[in-house]
Amino acid sequence: MDIYEEVKSYQRIGIGGHIRPDGDCIGASLGLYFYLKKRLPEADIFVFLERPGNSFRNIPGIECIHSEEDYRDWEAMDVFIALDTVPERMGAALDLYKRAEKTINIDHHISNQAEDAMVNYVVPKASATSELIYDVIDKSYLDATIAQLLYMGMAHDTGVFHYSNTSPKTLRVAADLLEYGFDFPKLIDETFYEKTYLQNQILGRIILDSRRYLDGRIIIGAADYHFIKTYDAKKEDFEGVVNQLRITEGVECAVFLYEKEKGCFKCSLRASSDLVDVAKIAVEFGGGGHVRASGFDARMELSVLEDKLVEMISKQITA
Numbered sequence: 001m002d003i004y005e006e007v008k009s010y011q012r013i014g015i016g017g018h019i020r021p022d023g024d025c026i027g028a029s030l031g032l033y034f035y036l037k038k039r040l041p042e043a044d045i046f047v048f049l050e051r052p053g054n055s056f057r058n059i060p061g062i063e064c065i066h067s068e069e070d071y072r073d074w075e076a077m078d079v080f081i082a083l084d085t086v087p088e089r090m091g092a093a094l095d096l097y098k099r100a101e102k103t104i105n106i107d108h109h110i111s112n113q114a115e116d117a118m119v120n121y122v123v124p125k126a127s128a129t130s131e132l133i134y135d136v137i138d139k140s141y142l143d144a145t146i147a148q149l150l151y152m153g154m155a156h157d158t159g160v161f162h163y164s165n166t167s168p169k170t171l172r173v174a175a176d177l178l179e180y181g182f183d184f185p186k187l188i189d190e191t192f193y194e195k196t197y198l199q200n201q202i203l204g205r206i207i208l209d210s211r212r213y214l215d216g217r218i219i220i221g222a223a224d225y226h227f228i229k230t231y232d233a234k235k236e237d238f239e240g241v242v243n244q245l246r247i248t249e250g251v252e253c254a255v256f257l258y259e260k261e262k263g264c265f266k267c268s269l270r271a272s273s274d275l276v277d278v279a280k281i282a283v284e285f286g287g288g289g290h291v292r293a294s295g296f297d298a299r300m301e302l303s304v305l306e307d308k309l310v311e312m313i314s315k316q317i318t319a
């Protein structure tokens with residue numbers, strides 16, 4: 001796909017991603033935004049994402065993002081590019097996506113069936129949607145701004161280039177992006193590693209109270225409504241918790257349950273080995289994701305949900 005060819009004849013171009021945008025979603029959206037602005041200076045280009053977390057405060061273009069809760073009054077886009085998401089997970093921007101004359105979908109999620117948009121570029125083996133943006137742009141327009149955004153997206157979705165989705169191509173693309181010169185240690189420290197004191201406190205508490213099953217091959221941590229209220233914590237205060245659980249010795253599958261509203265849990269799953277396909281589990285609950293990282297929402301009692309997950313994961317591990 002050549003994204004410029006797909007959108008060059010349109011005036012109003014919308015770019016959007018999934019709710020609770022992560023580093024890849026933000027990097028891909030803003031990277032593509034700066035690329036298209038360069039190639040189509042006369043076009044009206046908009047980025048629609050829920051407000052990114054505070055750790056992204058210093059990245060280029062962060063102030064250009066529209067985070068309105070309702071777009072029904074907006075004039076329709078001519079073309080809408082959905083990144084790193086299926087339409088259902090786009091939140092308020094779904095309205096603009098639906099009203100657009102042309103829709104384009106670029107994603108690396110295996111659960112994306114690639115039939116929703118008019119033009120689809122879905123490559124599950126790609127490490128990140130940001131890696132796919134690199135594929136669809138003319139490299140002669142790359143600059144330090146675009147490069148650092150795509151690099152950030154790839155770094156986030158690969159756990160800074162160490163998850164199994166990191167391919168030789170991922171590293172070649174990252175190497176090429178580094179050629180443009182930007183402060184990558186600061187970028188990755190600030191957007192990926194840095195934690196607030198509260199985040200560290202919460203992480204400690206959740207690990208202290210975590211539970212292990214199947215001889216320690218499954219670990220589950222949870223933050224119920226009371227916990228969240230006690231610490232006056234926000235969803236971003238729990239970032240990285242599930243990965244910390246996952247790297248516990250002997251763990252094949254880690255689960256983090258977060259009661260986002262009373263009675264409704266957001267569930268994050270991570271697998272350390274090929275014995276568990278966590279995408280399969282998430283899909284059964286109406287969620288999605290990748291073989292080793294997935295998520296879903298469930299309205300269920302914590303103990304019931306936990307038992308159910310332990311049963312499903314155990315079945316896969318011992319199959």
Ligand SMILES: [Mn+2]
Pocket residue numbers: 024025084108127128129157
């Ligand atoms: Mn992604």
